[in-house]
Amino acid sequence: MASDRRDALPPLDDVDESEHVVLSDLLNKVFDKGVVITGSVTIGIADIDLVRVSLDLVLSSAEGDMQRRRGRLDQGEPSGDPPVLPSGRAG
Amino acid sequence: MAIHLYCLLAAPAESPEGLRGLAGESVRALAAGRVSAWVGTVPPGSGERSADLARRHDAVMRAALALGKTPLPARAGQRFADDSACIVEISRREDEILEALARVEGCVEMTLAFALPVEARDAGTSPPAPVSGRISGSVPVSARGAGSGRRYLEGLRQRLEVERSRQAESAAVAVQVATVLQDLPVRETRTGTEPTPGRLVISHLILRESEVRYRSLVGSLPAAERSRLVIAGPSAPYSFATLGP
Numbered sequence: 001m002a003s004d005r006r007d008a009l010p011p012l013d014d015v016d017e018s019e020h021v022v023l024s025d026l027l028n029k030v031f032d033k034g035v036v037i038t039g040s041v042t043i044g045i046a047d048i049d050l051v052r053v054s055l056d057l058v059l060s061s062a063e064g065d066m067q068r069r070r071g072r073l074d075q076g077e078p079s080g081d082p083p084v085l086p087s088g089r090a091g
Numbered sequence: 092m093a094i095h096l097y098c099l100l101a102a103p104a105e106s107p108e109g110l111r112g113l114a115g116e117s118v119r120a121l122a123a124g125r126v127s128a129w130v131g132t133v134p135p136g137s138g139e140r141s142a143d144l145a146r147r148h149d150a151v152m153r154a155a156l157a158l159g160k161t162p163l164p165a166r167a168g169q170r171f172a173d174d175s176a177c178i179v180e181i182s183r184r185e186d187e188i189l190e191a192l193a194r195v196e197g198c199v200e201m202t203l204a205f206a207l208p209v210e211a212r213d214a215g216t217s218p219p220a221p222v223s224g225r226i227s228g229s230v231p232v233s234a235r236g237a238g239s240g241r242r243y244l245e246g247l248r249q250r251l252e253v254e255r256s257r258q259a260e261s262a263a264v265a266v267q268v269a270t271v272l273q274d275l276p277v278r279e280t281r282t283g284t285e286p287t288p289g290r291l292v293i294s295h296l297i298l299r300e301s302e303v304r305y306r307s308l309v310g311s312l313p314a315a316e317r318s319r320l321v322i323a324g325p326s327a328p329y330s331f332a333t334l335g336p
Contacts, residue, residue: 021204021321023142025292028282029329030145034166035099035191037180037334 094121094171095133097151098162098327099181101192102127110154113137113147118154121174123181126188129155129162130177138168152327161195161299163188164327187334195332198277198296199325201305205264205291206319207257261291267316268293271308275301280330294330 097118104127106120112131121128129151138144148167155162171177181188265281276295297305302325309322 018321021290022323025202025204025323026149026326027142027145028292029164029326030148030167031140032166033329033332034164035188035332035334036166036169037096037099037184037188038169038171 092132093135093138094174094177095131095138096165096169096171096177097129097131097148098155098164099188099192100127100129100155100160100162101125101189101196104129104160107151107154107158110151112151113144118151121177123178124185126181126185126192128177128181130174133170138170140168149326156199156325156327161192161198162327163192163195163332164329165332184334191332191334194278195296195328197298198328198331199299199302200328200330201295201297201302201322201324202326202330203268203293203295203309204321204323205261205293205316207260207289207291257289264291264316265293267312268309271311272305273308275305275308278331296328296331297325299325 095112095114097112100120102122102125104120107118107129110118112118112133114131114133114137116131116133118129118131121130144167152162152164171180261281272295276297278296280294282292282294295305306322309320310317312320
């Protein structure tokens with residue numbers, strides 16, 4: 001049974017995977033751990049407030065997804081995806 | 092210009108000679124009572140969250156470790172208007188900082204990252220597959236013909252099963268790690284499947300001189316566990332740098 005279990009594991013002997021894990025660990029530690037003495041931490045992306053950037057990404061992604069779904073429905077494709085909100089073309 | 096805080100040390104701590112910070116600035120020691128802070132004066136636009144910033148911030152911790160000191164790492168991104176503002180904040184929490192420094196003194200952090208089974212990691216991010224059969228042994232269904240509500244609930248149930256599977260796997264691995272390491276770690280923190288889905292991350296605070304023995308003991312884990320393990324460290328004790336009890 002042990003061999004079955006190992007067959008299901010990702011190829012961690014891959015060097016890139018190790019580097020990826022180490023970098024992920026470093027990012028987690030530097031940005032999410034460590035002492036906070038000011039009560040708040042401010043880090044931005046390209047001088048833009050991080051919260052604003054995150055919100056913009058979510059809005060953009062949602063809108064793009066809605067457009068793709070509308071396009072599929074217009075072409076008569078059945079969708080097995082989770083339900084979408086009614087579009088203006090419904091009915 | 093702003094003051095970027097890298098780490099805290101017990102005073103007195105002299106300025107690190109020739110050490111450059113994330114913006115290429117000289118890292119210097121700032122005295123704040125019984126605490127010394129390693130800081131740098133950086134341009135306002137130098138705080139972009141990136142792998143490069145993380146590496147440069149961490150390079151300062153490594154420099155401190157190389158000098159034989161155990162720094163209390165500051166979370167990256169803490170900026171102050173000037174030295175005085177930084178000193179005021181540190182002085183305000185001096186007692187807590189000194190306690191935290193005492194907890195990590197003479198120690199480093201080692202991290203073990205175990206990959207969890209692929210099917211568990213993938214299933215959590217894939218759309219729910221069509222399911223036929225019974226739910227709770229009572230209602231025969233065919234998800235293909237089922238309503239969206241049923242598919243939604245099936246998806247939730249599948250994710251829950253995956254999460255339970257990961258938790259059980261994580262617990263089993265943690266027991267094996269604890270068995271081989273016994274009382275070597277001074278402290279331990281464990282990250283579950285979040286925020287790193289599909290991966291169990293265990294961080295240990297160990298004495299500096301215990302690193303070789305630590306690696307040797309980890310090497311005695313069963314082959315199945317070693318094959319999916321990545322060891323990181325020694326690093327500054329980020330995971331143990333918290334203020335308060």
